[in-house]
Amino acid sequence: MNVCVFCGSGKGKNPLFAEAAQEMAFQLFHSQSTLIYGGGNIGLMGILADRVMDLGGKVIGIIPDFLMKKEVGHRGITQLEVVDSMHERKRRMADLTDVFIALPGGWGTLDELAEILTWKQLGLIQGEIGILNTNHYFDALVLQMETMVKEGFLHENSLKDVKISDSPKQLLIQLGVITV
Numbered sequence: 538m539n540v541c542v543f544c545g546s547g548k549g550k551n552p553l554f555a556e557a558a559q560e561m562a563f564q565l566f567h568s569q570s571t572l573i574y575g576g577g578n579i580g581l582m583g584i585l586a587d588r589v590m591d592l593g594g595k596v597i598g599i600i601p602d603f604l605m606k607k608e609v610g611h612r613g614i615t616q617l618e619v620v621d622s623m624h625e626r627k628r629r630m631a632d633l634t635d636v637f638i639a640l641p642g643g644w645g646t647l648d649e650l651a652e653i654l655t656w657k658q659l660g661l662i663q664g665e666i667g668i669l670n671t672n673h674y675f676d677a678l679v680l681q682m683e684t685m686v687k688e689g690f691l692h693e694n695s696l697k698d699v700k701i702s703d704s705p706k707q708l709l710i711q712l713g714v715i716t717v
Contacts, residue, residue: 538568538569538570538571538635538636538714539570539571539573539597539633539634539635539636540565540570540571540572540573540634540635540636540637540638540709540714541573541574541630541631541633541634541636541637541638542561542572542573542574542585542637542638542639542640543574543575543637543638543639543640543642543645543646543649543650543653544558544574544575544580544581544582544585544639544640544641544642544646545580545581545582545640545641545642545643545645545646546575546577546579546580546581546582546642546643546645547579547580547581547642547643548580548581548584549581549641551672553671553672554581554640554641554671554672554674555581555584557640557641557669557671557705558581558584558585558588558640559584559585559588560705560706561585561638561640561669561705561709562584562585562586562587562588562589562592562594563588563592563705564705564706564709564714564715565589565594565709565714566588566589566592566593566594568709568714568715570594570714571594571595571596571597571615572585572586572589572594572595572596572597573597573598573599573630573633573634574586574596574597574598574599574630575598575599575600575626575630575645575649576598576599576600576604576610576611576614576617576618576619576626577598577600577604577609577610577611578609578610578611578612578613579609580642581640581641581642582611583611585640586598586611586613586614587613590613590614590615595615596611596614596615596616597614597615597616597617597618597633598610598611598614598616598617598618599618599620599626599629599630599633600617600618600619600620600626601619601620601621601622601623601625601626602619602620602621605619627649627652627653630649631653631656631662631664634662634664635664635665636664636665636666636667636712636713636714637650637653637664637665637666637667638666638667638668638669638708638712639666639667639668639669639675640669640671641669641671641672641674641675647678650666650668653666654666654695654699657695657698658692658695665698665700665712665713666698666699666700667699667700667701667702667708667709667711667712668699668700668701668702668708669702669703669705669708670701670702670703671703672703673703675701679701682696682699683696700712
């Protein structure tokens with residue numbers, strides 16, 4: 538299975554974020570999944586990709602040309618694709634992916650998550666979507682999503698489709714990547 542992970546090009550202040558990225562990598566490897574991600578070798582992206590590669594797994598990175606130098610494209614992964622734009626990056630990741638997961642990150646992570654949630658709602662993609670809520674990082678976002686439902690701007694089923702867990706293994710079980 539191909540699993541796309543959106544996450545930060547920074548590590549964050551709490552070491553729990555890096556630990557969760559390493560655990561996600563371990564679980565992806567043991568489920569024989571291919572990691573699809575943003576192609577960087579820094580921050581949580583680099584930690585995730587490095588760990589999958591160290592374990593002997595498969596990693597495909599997609600990075601826009603203008604970010605190759607800024608995010609330092611990861612040349613030590615199975616496959617690195619350089620594309621022309623952020624839009625092409627997201628489209629290519631979606632084309633390759635069966636399941637989408639968001640780990641902590643900044644604007645880019647939120648942008649990728651919001652776009653993929655919108656595509657799912659519009660029926661443009663069929664893949665499952667999950668949020669790894671490490672150290673309650675996404676609590677406020679989940680509360681906002683609940684408010685969107687309560688106020689009539691988001692259908693309840695759209696929120697129910699999003700799987701949320703603070704455990705990488707449990708999230709992958711909820712998404713059908715790991716079978717028990």
